[in-house]
Amino acid sequence: MVTYWRLEVLRMLRDRRFLILMLVLPVGMYLLFTNVFGQEDRAAARPDDVLGVDVRLMVSMAAFGAIGAALSATGPRIAQERAIGWMRQLRVMPMPARQVIIAKVLAAMTMALPAIVLVATTAVLAHGVRLAAWQWLAIGGMLWLGTAPFAALGVWIGYLADGDSAFAVMYGVYLALSALGGLWMPVHVLPSVLQDIAPMLPSNRFAELGWNVAAGTGPSMLGVAVLAGWLVVFAALALLGYRRRIAA
Numbered sequence: 010m011v012t013y014w015r016l017e018v019l020r021m022l023r024d025r026r027f028l029i030l031m032l033v034l035p036v037g038m039y040l041l042f043t044n045v046f047g048q049e050d051r052a053a054a055r056p057d058d059v060l061g062v063d064v065r066l067m068v069s070m071a072a073f074g075a076i077g078a079a080l081s082a083t084g085p086r087i088a089q090e091r092a093i094g095w096m097r098q099l100r101v102m103p104m105p106a107r108q109v110i111i112a113k114v115l116a117a118m119t120m121a122l123p124a125i126v127l128v129a130t131t132a133v134l135a136h137g138v139r140l141a142a143w144q145w146l147a148i149g150g151m152l153w154l155g156t157a158p159f160a161a162l163g164v165w166i167g168y169l170a171d172g173d174s175a176f177a178v179m180y181g182v183y184l185a186l187s188a189l190g191g192l193w194m195p196v197h198v199l200p201s202v203l204q205d206i207a208p209m210l211p212s213n214r215f216a217e218l219g220w221n222v223a224a225g226t227g228p229s230m231l232g233v234a235v236l237a238g239w240l241v242v243f244a245a246l247a248l249l250g251y252r253r254r255i256a257a
Contacts, residue, residue, distance in 0.1 A: 010108040017116035021082055031081065035074025035124045036131050042066050042193070043136060060223055064140070067132035068148065068219035069192045074124030075152055076186065076212060079159040080166070080179050082117040087167025088175030091254060106255065110164055110247050117160035118153060125152050144222055151218040151228060158211045158236055159186075161243035168250030186212035211239040 021027055043066050060068075102109075129145065132138040140148075163179065170178045187193060189203060190212025196204055207213045214232040221228055 010104065010112050013102075013104065013109070014112040014115050014119075017113060018119050021086075021116065021120050027081060027086075031074070031078045031120060031124055032127060034077060035070050035128050038073060039066060039070035039128050039131055040135065042070065060220060063132065063136045063138050064223050065195075065220065067128060067136075067138055068152075068223055069216055071125045071128040071148075071152055072155075072212070072216040072219060073187050073192045074128055075121040075156045076159045076215070077183055078121040078124045079117045079156045080163040080183050082120045083113060083160055083163025084166035084170070084179035085176040087113070087164060088170055088172060091168075092172055106248060106251050110161070110244065110251060113164050114157060114160040114244070114247075117163060118156045121156040121160075122149075122153050125149055140223060144225075147222045148219045151222060152215070155215045155218050155236060158240040158243055159215075161240060161247050162211075164247035165243055165250050168247065168254050186210060189213075190216065192216055209235065211236055 043063060126149065129138075129149065162182070166179050166182065167175060169175075189199075189207060190210045191199070191207050192212060196207045196213065199207065214229075214235045217232045218228050218236075221232075
């Protein structure tokens, strides 16, 4: 499984378009939101917001970038693998389906880490964001671990959708999770119906991990449970999708 994980990571590192999108998009979005929409976000901030707009947006855009990297590293790439006949090669590999899914999820999580680090670095250099050393480490570690459900979701999309439609499905899911999960704007400014939906979404609970640490508190156990639940659901669907495709 380790060898297959290494192969997956090396293949992604050779894809320049993927690397540029993965590295440039989250940083660009952070700068856009802080510089163009920052004043509006500050005006919309609640008086009891202890984070401040720059820190909140840093965590939000790090989460946004990590989700995008995890989904891009799985969904469209797996659909492309199927189109070129890679599934036939997997049939002869002495590796159980479960290990294939785990390796792909871990590879996607590996590729999500640079997005988190780059957004945090940009926040420090561009806006002077300062946190304690333990907070930086905790935010990075929790956001990295929290990408697992999205990597599993991407694997499922890759085995569910065909060809070019995989990218469209992945991107639609990506934008919906980001907008409805409160990554682009605070949840409290969303319509009341969406405010009720947001806490049930993995994207909101994912960013919440970083928001809580930046605020000096620990992760919400309910939030962790929601993320774990989504991970189980997406991993099971990914495994079913893989087995269905490998048997076809």
